[in-house]
Amino acid sequence: MNCLNTEEQFSAYLDDELDYQTVKAFEAHLSDCESCRREFTLFRKSLNLLHQLPQIEPSREFDIALQVRLAEVQVEAIPFWQRVLQPLYGQTCLALSGIAVLFVMATGFYFYQETLSDPQSGEIAAAPEPSRRIPLVEGRQTEWQRQQFPLAVPSRELQSLVNFPESSVFNLQPVRRSQQPQFSAFNLQPAHRTQQQQPPAFDLQPARRIQQPQRLEQNYILQTVNYTEAPTGGGL
Amino acid sequence: MPDLDDELMKQCQQGNMEAFDLIVRRNRVPLVNFIARFLDNPDAAEDLAQETFIRMFKAIKRYKSGAAKFSTWMYHIASNLCKNELRNRGRRGRFFVDSVTTEPSSGSAPAEEDLIATAPAHVSLQPGNQLERKEREYVVQGAISELPERYRLPLVLRDLQELSYEEISDTLDLPLGTTKSRINRARLMLKDKLRSFVEAS
Ligand SMILES: [Zn+2]
Numbered sequence: 236m237n238c239l240n241t242e243e244q245f246s247a248y249l250d251d252e253l254d255y256q257t258v259k260a261f262e263a264h265l266s267d268c269e270s271c272r273r274e275f276t277l278f279r280k281s282l283n284l285l286h287q288l289p290q291i292e293p294s295r296e297f298d299i300a301l302q303v304r305l306a307e308v309q310v311e312a313i314p315f316w317q318r319v320l321q322p323l324y325g326q327t328c329l330a331l332s333g334i335a336v337l338f339v340m341a342t343g344f345y346f347y348q349e350t351l352s353d354p355q356s357g358e359i360a361a362a363p364e365p366s367r368r369i370p371l372v373e374g375r376q377t378e379w380q381r382q383q384f385p386l387a388v389p390s391r392e393l394q395s396l397v398n399f400p401e402s403s404v405f406n407l408q409p410v411r412r413s414q415q416p417q418f419s420a421f422n423l424q425p426a427h428r429t430q431q432q433q434p435p436a437f438d439l440q441p442a443r444r445i446q447q448p449q450r451l452e453q454n455y456i457l458q459t460v461n462y463t464e465a466p467t468g469g470g471l
Numbered sequence: 472m473p474d475l476d477d478e479l480m481k482q483c484q485q486g487n488m489e490a491f492d493l494i495v496r497r498n499r500v501p502l503v504n505f506i507a508r509f510l511d512n513p514d515a516a517e518d519l520a521q522e523t524f525i526r527m528f529k530a531i532k533r534y535k536s537g538a539a540k541f542s543t544w545m546y547h548i549a550s551n552l553c554k555n556e557l558r559n560r561g562r563r564g565r566f567f568v569d570s571v572t573t574e575p576s577s578g579s580a581p582a583e584e585d586l587i588a589t590a591p592a593h594v595s596l597q598p599g600n601q602l603e604r605k606e607r608e609y610v611v612q613g614a615i616s617e618l619p620e621r622y623r624l625p626l627v628l629r630d631l632q633e634l635s636y637e638e639i640s641d642t643l644d645l646p647l648g649t650t651k652s653r654i655n656r657a658r659l660m661l662k663d664k665l666r667s668f669v670e671a672s
Contacts, residue, residue, distance in 0.1 A: 246655035250636075274662070281665040282658060284611045285630045289604070293503045297517045301495065304525055 236264040241271050245278050476541035483531045491531070495524055501632060502549060509553055509627045511616040519556060523549045542634065543641040550624060550642060557620065614664040622657035629654050 236244075241264045247253050248261050265272050476497060482490035502523060507516035526548050527534075534544070615623060625643060628634045634642065640650040 242659065243655060246651065246658055277666060277669055278658060278662045280669045281662045282630065284607065284665060285661065288508070288608055288611055288631065290500065291504050291507050291513055293499050293517060297521070301521045301524060304521055305528060308525060308528055
């Protein structure tokens with residue numbers, strides 16, 4: 236093994252992908268060649284730095300914006316005639332029943348005045364149909380709403396399937412000032428993380444998983460604000 | 472081993488759409504991190520991660536369970552969105568530069584190399600372990616951003632998203648051998664870019 240193909244095997248060696256023979260040859264070259272030894276150490280250290288990058292937390296706006304966008308997509312997915320007819324149907328019923336009530340009251344008043352013999356004529360009126368609005372997020376939902384907008388109400392079975400907390404991305408409560416948003420509530424590892432590779436030789440610590448996430452963005456926002464405020468202050 | 476996200480997608484296909492809520496919650500952090508690190512821009516990352524979820528939501532009926540792993544499918548969509556983003560907008564300068572430097576940036580942005588060279592000097596004026604971490608993040612993120620796209624993408628998928636070589640090869644439609652050699656090449660480039668930083672610390 237020479238210096239060039241030793242370098243080509245750096246990753247395969249660390250990821251434990253070499254056969255026994257090649258591992259022996261690789262290690263033999265490293266013990267003989269100071270230059271490759273130095274480069275390999277540097278390689279491991281730079282990879283460690285990469286693995287230690289802190290995790291970026293999505294902002295709270297992320298969840299809200301996504302919720303709104305998904306609701307829009309769901310509304311678009313409802314057939315056109317349904318979208319047009321549902322609100323119209325409700326409004327029409329309401330208007331018709333309103334007219335009917337007025338009519339009944341008028342005729343009732345008329346008959347009451349003219350003849351007191353037939354008080355049952357008021358039964359023509361239909362009960363007002365509750366108007367059907369399109370809900371985005373509401374606490375209580377009708378069966379029709381459940382069918383049309385299933386995302387708004389995650390079922391208990393699914394919640395229990397993955398052990399989620401009660402609150403949902405689609406059921407966000409406003410943040411209280413006293414409470415910092417607890418993103419750790421969503422501290423779920425994606426499925427592929429469970430298939431951890433064997434830790435390679437040497438000290439590739441997955442230290443970044445333990446580190447608290449840092450939001451550099453906040454600094455950025457502060458600076459932006461200061462920067463834009465400066466000219467305004469000067470003007471005043 | 473059954474993939475939980477794949478199971479949830481099947482639930483969505485059977486009309487149990489609330490399963491998508493759980494898919495979002497399981498994948499929002501990895502997805503935002505992937506895009507933010509690849510594009511070096513956390514703000515664009517949130518937009519594009521949302522777009523990825525929207526595309527996945529619209530494609531629920533077309534999703535083929537088992538044909539490809541869920542993560543492969545998700546990162547495939549996200550990667551394509553990122554590539555389009557790079558093509559359409561070009562790079563708008565570095566996000567992490569603004570967050571680390573203490574002076575407000577003047578009209579013309581200095582070259583990236585200059586910023587990387589000057590950043591440690593800026594931050595070293597301020598004490599504290601947190602600043603050291605910021606400096607490190609800034610330097611490492613800068614080194615990632617300098618890699619050509621075709622090396623950077625598999626590197627981020629492997630070393631930050633922890634996908635397997637097979638998953639990366641599926642995600643990027645690359646032969647397995649090409650995927651492996653690109654990742655090794657990317658790591659070697661990263662090593663050279665971080666040489667002075669590693670040797671100094
Ligand atoms: Zn050598």
